[in-house]
Amino acid sequence: MFKYPTYRVTKFSQMLDSCPVCGQAYEPEPGFYWGAMFVSYGFSVAIFALSGVGLYYLAGDPAVWVYVLTVAVATVLTMPLVFRYSRALMLYLFGFVRYNPRWAEPAEQQPRKA
Structure with missing residues (x-):
């Protein structure tokens, strides 16, 4: 779906036509x-919650600035993945695009839907 790999930070969002x-x-x-912004929002809320709960239990409820810094760093580091997964899920769930693992087989060899 995307032109460049995720680690190309300046071009990770460019998609193929x-x-x-x-x-x-x-x-x-x-x-x-x-x-896809709504899907991305759901991912971000999960990252916030996991970061907060993880800090509370693993670091023994540190100061507020530690929570803010940890959530900010986690959000920035996972942003390219969240962006890509939210677009892929949006296309799959609402674009009605389905992966066909037998795309290369002739149509007569593919199983028929009932």
């Missing part, structure tokens, strides 16, 4: 990925 194998468009309609 379509799948190079099957030609599936990665943007079903203009503005489609605006909805």
Whole structure:
């Protein structure tokens, strides 16, 4: 889906226009990925909660600045992954794009849906 690997920090968000194998468009309609913000929000809340609970139990309830710093660092470090996973989930859940592991087989060899 993406042109560059995740560790290319300046270009991790650039997407291909379509799948190079099957030609599936990665943007079903203009503005489609605006909805991925809500998926990303869910991931961010989970990161905040896990960081906070982890600090509380592992570090013995440190000062507030430690919570803020830890959550900020965790959020910045996981941002490229959260961005990519939220877009991929948005495309899969709401774009009705399904992975077909038998795409290379002729149609007559693929199982029929009942």
